[in-house]
Amino acid sequence: MEESPLHQFELHPWIPMSIGGVDISINKAVVFMWVVIAVASVCMVMAGSSRKLVPGKLQSLAEMMVEFIRNMILETMGKDGMRFFPLVATLFVFILFSNYIGLIPGTYTVTSQIIVTAVFSFLVYGISLVVGFSLHGVKFLGILVPPGTPGWLVPLMIPIEIISQIARPISLAVRLFANMTAGHVMLAVLFGLTVGGGVLIGWLPFVFTVAIYGLEFGIAFIQAYIFTILTCVYLGDAFHLHGHEEHAH
Amino acid sequence: MPPPQDPLYAGLGQAVRIGTELLAALIVGGGLGWAVDTYLFGTIPWGLVIGLVFGLAAGMRSAYRSAQRWQNPPTDVDKQG
Numbered sequence: 001m002e003e004s005p006l007h008q009f010e011l012h013p014w015i016p017m018s019i020g021g022v023d024i025s026i027n028k029a030v031v032f033m034w035v036v037i038a039v040a041s042v043c044m045v046m047a048g049s050s051r052k053l054v055p056g057k058l059q060s061l062a063e064m065m066v067e068f069i070r071n072m073i074l075e076t077m078g079k080d081g082m083r084f085f086p087l088v089a090t091l092f093v094f095i096l097f098s099n100y101i102g103l104i105p106g107t108y109t110v111t112s113q114i115i116v117t118a119v120f121s122f123l124v125y126g127i128s129l130v131v132g133f134s135l136h137g138v139k140f141l142g143i144l145v146p147p148g149t150p151g152w153l154v155p156l157m158i159p160i161e162i163i164s165q166i167a168r169p170i171s172l173a174v175r176l177f178a179n180m181t182a183g184h185v186m187l188a189v190l191f192g193l194t195v196g197g198g199v200l201i202g203w204l205p206f207v208f209t210v211a212i213y214g215l216e217f218g219i220a221f222i223q224a225y226i227f228t229i230l231t232c233v234y235l236g237d238a239f240h241l242h243g244h245e246e247h248a249h
Numbered sequence: 250m251p252p253p254q255d256p257l258y259a260g261l262g263q264a265v266r267i268g269t270e271l272l273a274a275l276i277v278g279g280g281l282g283w284a285v286d287t288y289l290f291g292t293i294p295w296g297l298v299i300g301l302v303f304g305l306a307a308g309m310r311s312a313y314r315s316a317q318r319w320q321n322p323p324t325d326v327d328k329q330g
Contacts, residue, residue, distance in 0.1 A: 159303050160303055160306045160307045160310060161307070161310075163274055163277050163278045163281065163303055163304055163307035164274050164307035164308070164310055164311045166277045166281075167270065167273040167274040167276075167277045167304075167307065167308070167311070168273075168311075170273045170276070170277060171269045171270050171272070171273030171274075174269060174273060175265065175266070175269040178269075179265070218261070222261055222262045222265065223265075225262060226262050226265060226266055229262075230266070233318075
């Protein structure tokens, strides 16, 4: 009960290792990343192995997921965006599985480490920059001036757009990290109150623990969804500079 | 897995998204202003103030933009230009 609610996020090296002064110790987060990858891969491979015309439970779940990701890409990027399907699907599946596996008591939520989410978001943003510059060249800088801006506003719009561009990967990383961390802290605090409250009053925080735990199932999905849809939106912005001017379809 | 078309989840997702966008832009704006002050010109607090104002504007703009995207499907927004 005296334990800090933040204690669950502390990482201690299980197998200390370092290469050239860089600490690459194996800790709980690393192990659970492997677990997430293993569980996700096994689930997907098993779902894809039977390929029946009338799908079983696992297969229809996997088909739903693929269809869902496909719709996200089609809605935000159009047909051309399907070339990003592997990236988008990998991110979605990894985040979804790590959010859900983290909800099992005693496990670790990989996405509650900001470095994990930051690597994903900067990767996505970096790819969107590379795609934008390779497709549009220097004209990609025109993303800083939204279409329809009056000439006298341009010097004002450029700093504003630069800030909102820099804010993109940061908000992407912080949102996922903060939501997962906050949810788990809340659960730890409420459950601490349950244990400390005894029988007379302890039932009240316990009810809330159960309710918040249920809510966290929704949050786990929503956060994976938001991260993925924003990945699509950012890639789509780089892809179709100012809407569909150049890639009309 | 809740279906994506569920209005509750779509709304929740949108709310969470806009909140962080506002805050992140404000922090980036303020941080850039502060960095310019501290490392370039030593004009504290003017860079910070201007940076915060620009950050606020940027946050409002991205929040407005995502709300707009929510109201009309992306194709309609593109047609309006």
